Amino acid sequence: MLKRIVTIQDISCFGKCSSTVALPLISAMGVEAAVIPTAVLSTHTNGFTGYTFRDLTADIPQIVAHWKGLDLHFDGIYTGYLGSREQVQIVADFFDLFRKKDTTIVVDPVMGDGGKMYAGFTPDFAREMRKLCAKADVIAPNLTEVSLLLDVPYAETCDMEQIHSYLKQLTELGCRTAVITGVRKGDGHGAAAYDSETGKFYESYRKHTPERMHGTGDIFASVLSGALVRGASIEQALSIAVNFTADTIEVTQADYEDVHREKLPCYSVEFELCIGNLVNYVKEIQ
Numbered sequence: 001m002l003k004r005i006v007t008i009q010d011i012s013c014f015g016k017c018s019s020t021v022a023l024p025l026i027s028a029m030g031v032e033a034a035v036i037p038t039a040v041l042s043t044h045t046n047g048f049t050g051y052t053f054r055d056l057t058a059d060i061p062q063i064v065a066h067w068k069g070l071d072l073h074f075d076g077i078y079t080g081y082l083g084s085r086e087q088v089q090i091v092a093d094f095f096d097l098f099r100k101k102d103t104t105i106v107v108d109p110v111m112g113d114g115g116k117m118y119a120g121f122t123p124d125f126a127r128e129m130r131k132l133c134a135k136a137d138v139i140a141p142n143l144t145e146v147s148l149l150l151d152v153p154y155a156e157t158c159d160m161e162q163i164h165s166y167l168k169q170l171t172e173l174g175c176r177t178a179v180i181t182g183v184r185k186g187d188g189h190g191a192a193a194y195d196s197e198t199g200k201f202y203e204s205y206r207k208h209t210p211e212r213m214h215g216t217g218d219i220f221a222s223v224l225s226g227a228l229v230r231g232a233s234i235e236q237a238l239s240i241a242v243n244f245t246a247d248t249i250e251v252t253q254a255d256y257e258d259v260h261r262e263k264l265p266c267y268s269v270e271f272e273l274c275i276g277n278l279v280n281y282v283k284e285i286q
Contacts, residue, residue, distance in 0.1 A: 003229045004032040004073070006098075007222070008091055009080030009110075011037045015044035016268035017215040018080050022222040026078075028275050029226035029282050034074070036063055036094075039083050044268075045119070046214050055083065060090050064097065074098055076229035080218060081110040083120070085128045095135045104228050107136040107175075108221040112144040114212075115154040126151075134174025138228065140191075140221050141170070142182045149173065157184045160192070164201055167194035177234050181220055184208060190242045191220070193234050204239045206246035211256060213249055215268040220245045223278065232285045240281045247274045 007022040019035050026033040038060070042052040077095065082088050095105060109129045112118050117126075126148040133139045133149065146166050147154040158166070163183055170178035171194060179193040188205030195202075220241045227237035248269040255270065 002030070002032050003075040004034065005076035005078055005225060005229055006034040006036060006074045007078045007080065007225075008036045008038060008082070008094070010039040010041060010083070011035075012041045012044040014042065015046075015048070015214065016271070017044045017218045021215055021218045021271065022078065022080065022225075024275075025219065025222045025271065025278065026226045028278050029223070029230060031076070031226050031229055034072075036060060038081065038087055044214065057084065057087055057090070060087070064090075064094055068097060072098070073100065074103060076104045076106065076225055078106045078108070078221065078225040079132070080108050080221065082129075082132075085125055088125070088128045088132050092132050092135055095132075104138070104225075105136045106138045106140065106221065106225040106228065107133055108140050108217070109133055109145050109149060110217075111141075111148050113142060113217075115144055115147075115156065117144075117148065123148075130173055133170070136175045138177045138179060138224070138234070139170060139173075139175050140179040140181060140224060142217060143180065146170065146180055160185065160203075163192050164194065167192060167201065168196070170194075171196035179224065179234075179238065181217060190246075191238055193238050195234055202235045202238050204242040206242060209249055209253065211249075211253070213252065213256075213269050215271075216245050216249060219248060219269065219271055227282070227285065230282060230285050236285060240278075240284075244274065244278050244281060247277050 009018045011019045023033045040054045150169050167178045177195050181191045183192045189208035190205035193202045223244050224237050224241040227240045248271040251273045252269040
């Protein structure tokens with residue numbers, strides 16, 4: 001029977017991120033994708049101005065109640081951008097309502113990037129996000145979010161001893177497995193993971209590219225979630241997510257040659273051109 005994931009995050013109508021990335025990628029992996037939208041924006045917020053925003057917090061409990069009445073089952077629950085402490089609390093309750101023995105919960109604790117917290121978030125939000133991470137099976141913060149979750153100074157680069165220490169501390173929040181994205185090692189750029197039950201660390205890298213491209217974190221988390229629900233080990237899911245994300249960056253670079261660097265955040269990677277790669281990666285899952 002087809003596996004099913006619900007992703008809980010915003011819809012940016014233009015800009016290829018959040019739900020508009022998660023839905024096609026999870027579907028391409030042979031997993032049914034359902035969505036609970038937390039907000040609707042005309043564009044994403046990184047580089048655009050004048051965008052519209054509609055908060056959907058009040059709608060979420062009604063969606064949840066309807067689904068509970070239908071007795072829906074989800075093999076995976078994957079959360080991305082949550083816009084308020086109230087939404088985090090609603091999602092925590094959703095976990096309790098829909099989690100079964102075979103449900104994999106992945107939390108991407110979206111709070112910031114480049115050492116800065118996103119506009120509208122506060123330290124109180126970070127504390128609430130820690131509680132949500134405690135309910136997850138897998139969490140996937142970037143280094144900025146690691147600093148917020150652990151209340152430690154932000155560092156753009158860390159040696160592997162420090163990464164391993166952070167990973168262990170993240171699992172102490174309550175999740176089984178922690179993944180840190182945006183890890184640099186030599187000329188490589190990728191992610192590292194730690195499984196607290198086995199005590200094993202995992203790493204996966206591709207060649208580093210200097211451009212910062214919007215939506216790559218959402219691509220990584222979506223593919224990681226899809227791979228885990230398809231039955232991949234954390235080691236294999238990490239590799240698939242890193243490699244597919246790198247594929248999308250590399251195929252997009254040629255189109256960025258004539259774009260001024262200041263405008264790059266507005267542009268998203270052309271993941272559509274790499275869907276075939278993703279399908280092939282999924283075939284390797286044993």
